[in-house]
Amino acid sequence: MPDQDGKLTEEETQKATAWLNEHAKVGKCSMCGNLNWSVVPVIFNSTIYYPGGGLRVGGASVPLISIICSNCGHMEFFSAVVIGLLPREPDAQATVKSPEEVAKGTANGG
Numbered sequence: 001m002p003d004q005d006g007k008l009t010e011e012e013t014q015k016a017t018a019w020l021n022e023h024a025k026v027g028k029c030s031m032c033g034n035l036n037w038s039v040v041p042v043i044f045n046s047t048i049y050y051p052g053g054g055l056r057v058g059g060a061s062v063p064l065i066s067i068i069c070s071n072c073g074h075m076e077f078f079s080a081v082v083i084g085l086l087p088r089e090p091d092a093q094a095t096v097k098s099p100e101e102v103a104k105g106t107a108n109g110g
């Protein structure tokens, strides 16, 4: 589990690197053709869009890790849950609810 600042431990960074090498077949950077990538050792949080464009503190989000091209800085993102850095949570299903359900305020299981 990442620390309070969202930083991955060295072990977690190595786990993510191993998972990506096994599952993702990371190739050339789509921007510059470079073959050297590294895992950015933090968890990013992509917030969910809500109607009206507002941001909900504590609302649904998607935790992500990123790899970065060592030459141009292009970044690509992967699910931290699928990689196994974070546990699957039942509330994660809230992200697939319809816009009508989200508008009713049931997106967080409430």
Ligand SMILES: [Zn+2]
Pocket: 029, 030, 031, 032, 033, 034, 069, 070, 071, 072, 073, 074
């Ligand atoms: Zn690049």
